[in-house]
Amino acid sequence: xxxxxKSFLVGAVFCSIAFSPSMSKAETFFVEDQDNRFTVSFPxxxxxxGNQKPDDKLTVVGQGENNFAICRVRxxxxxxxxxxxxxxxxxxxxxxxxxxxWNNYLGEYNDVDVTYFKDEVGLGFGYASMVEASYETAxxxxxxxxxxxxxxxxxxxxxxxxxxSEASVYGKWKPAFMGITKSIDFDKVINEHKNGHYRDxxxxxxxxxxxxxxFDTHKF
Numbered sequence: 001x002x003x004x005x006k007s008f009l010v011g012a013v014f015c016s017i018a019f020s021p022s023m024s025k026a027e028t029f030f031v032e033d034q035d036n037r038f039t040v041s042f043p044x045x046x047x048x049x050g051n052q053k054p055d056d057k058l059t060v061v062g063q064g065e066n067n068f069a070i071c072r073v074r075x076x077x078x079x080x081x082x083x084x085x086x087x088x089x090x091x092x093x094x095x096x097x098x099x100x101x102w103n104n105y106l107g108e109y110n111d112v113d114v115t116y117f118k119d120e121v122g123l124g125f126g127y128a129s130m131v132e133a134s135y136e137t138a139x140x141x142x143x144x145x146x147x148x149x150x151x152x153x154x155x156x157x158x159x160x161x162x163x164x165s166e167a168s169v170y171g172k173w174k175p176a177f178m179g180i181t182k183s184i185d186f187d188k189v190i191n192e193h194k195n196g197h198y199r200d201x202x203x204x205x206x207x208x209x210x211x212x213x214x215f216d217t218h219k220f
Contacts, residue, residue, distance in 0.1 A: 037187035072160075
């Protein structure tokens with residue numbers, strides 16, 4: 001079944017110059033992918049294009065033919081850690097979705113140079129790692145690019161947001177990339193309280209049930 005994508009046009013108004021009565025209107029598209037349980041917003045001047053990889057769930061591109069500005073939301077099923085309670089999420093991120101993960105992820109490119117790395121950043125409800133890297137594409141048109149990427153495991157799915165542009169104009173596009181990554185959110189599937197919204201009955205005192213004989217007394 002194809003992902004059910006809903007797009008809404010949301011208006012946001014900002015003052016263009018302090019103390020100036022003139023106003024400018026910026027608009028964004030809001031996309032909800034119900035099959036892959038995420039939402040994301042991107043500027044209305046960007047456009048949605050066809051996905052290239054099997055795990056690409058949304059691909060949007062910015063204006064400018066030679067800018068090569070693109071953001072992809074990639075989703076991969078990963079059930080290796082569903083048995084662990086959420087208190088271990090940060091440790092799982094540092095162990096399995098850290099530097100080695102990015103070394104493998106960036107392995108499809110040439111001349112890779114990771115210029116920034118950080119563990120334990122946030123993406124949606126999950127712990128994430130983040131890299132900035134320069135690299136040269138290995139397929140299609142050969143382009144020297146620079147990108148911003150985050151990866152987060154939430155319950156049974158790994159989410160990767162991958163934004164990049166031609167290296168010389170990366171500074172121009174980085175604010176848009178940051179805005180798109182910050183807008184990512186996941187559908188909530190894990191309750192942060194181990195007992196859900198019930199009272200913490202595990203700390204209740206023992207209940208003693210007495211039977212007709214002394215040996216028929218039970219404690220729960």
